[in-house]
Amino acid sequence: MGAFCDIYGQSIRNKVLEYLLENQKIDIAIGDMAKEIAISKPKAYDLMSDFEANDYVQKSRLVGKTQLYALNTNNQRVQLFLQHFKQCLALVAKEQENLLAQKQKRKSVRSKQRKRAVTAHSK
Amino acid sequence: MNNAIHALLTTMLNKRYIGAKHTPEKKILAAKTRYLDSNSKKEFQKEYKELVNLGIIIRERKRTGKANDWHISLQARKLPFVYELLQKDEDNNLQRNKGR
Numbered sequence: 001m002g003a004f005c006d007i008y009g010q011s012i013r014n015k016v017l018e019y020l021l022e023n024q025k026i027d028i029a030i031g032d033m034a035k036e037i038a039i040s041k042p043k044a045y046d047l048m049s050d051f052e053a054n055d056y057v058q059k060s061r062l063v064g065k066t067q068l069y070a071l072n073t074n075n076q077r078v079q080l081f082l083q084h085f086k087q088c089l090a091l092v093a094k095e096q097e098n099l100l101a102q103k104q105k106r107k108s109v110r111s112k113q114r115k116r117a118v119t120a121h122s123k
Numbered sequence: 124m125n126n127a128i129h130a131l132l133t134t135m136l137n138k139r140y141i142g143a144k145h146t147p148e149k150k151i152l153a154a155k156t157r158y159l160d161s162n163s164k165k166e167f168q169k170e171y172k173e174l175v176n177l178g179i180i181i182r183e184r185k186r187t188g189k190a191n192d193w194h195i196s197l198q199a200r201k202l203p204f205v206y207e208l209l210q211k212d213e214d215n216n217l218q219r220n221k222g223r
Contacts, residue, residue: 001138002134002137002138002139003137003138003139004137018137021133022130022133022134022137023130023134023155024130024133025126025127025129025130026126026127026130026155026158026159027158029157029158032154032157036154063158066158068158085137086213088137089133089136089137089206089209090206092136092137092139093136093202093203093205093206096141096199096202097202097203099199100199100200
């Protein structure tokens with residue numbers, strides 16, 4: 001799973017939260033969400049009804065027979081979740097930067113070693 | 124920025140689809156564009172093409188089973204740019220909401 005679940009735990013509730021936070025700007029369908037996260041549909045519907053009761057999620061529109069849901073960004077708790085999610089993404093970007101910096105260091109050290117070997121050989 | 128593009132980039136960043144770690148293109152694009160109108164789908168396609176041309180999203184053909192599939196991942200060196208893009212988009216949205 002993603003960085004959010006790595007930090008806050010791999011529970012099914014956190015997986016659903018993470019999915020909602022990733023798709024904060026678009027509408028989602030519960031069946032599709034269950035398939036993508038690899039959880040059972042009854043559990044997905046159960047959790048979404050809980051989230052609706054807590055006002056984390058709202059019904060947005062109907063596409064054919066499919067009811068779509070969207071994250072309620074006006075809720076204060078959801079805003080807290082969004083802040084934490086932002087920080088998780090910032091962490092991922094930082095970790096990747098550090099990895100790249102380490103790789104470049106190793107490259108420069110190796111190139112210096114090769115130069116020394118070449119100059120020693122030429123002497 | 125199109126909302127589906129925002130969702131795509133946040134998903135790829137969160138799940139760390141960076142560099143050699145990639146995901147099938149069809150699957151992830153279909154998931155993000157399933158319930159969009161035709162106009163927003165066209166916008167999405169345009170912006171997605173731009174991102175690929177800028178080199179932010181790497182698109183490679185990978186061997187899967189007996190055939191080939193297109194897979195995508197984020198360019199590791201352009202990650203700070205991706206994060207800034209997402210931040211700018213959210214700041215713009217905040218300003219719009221304040222104005223209302």
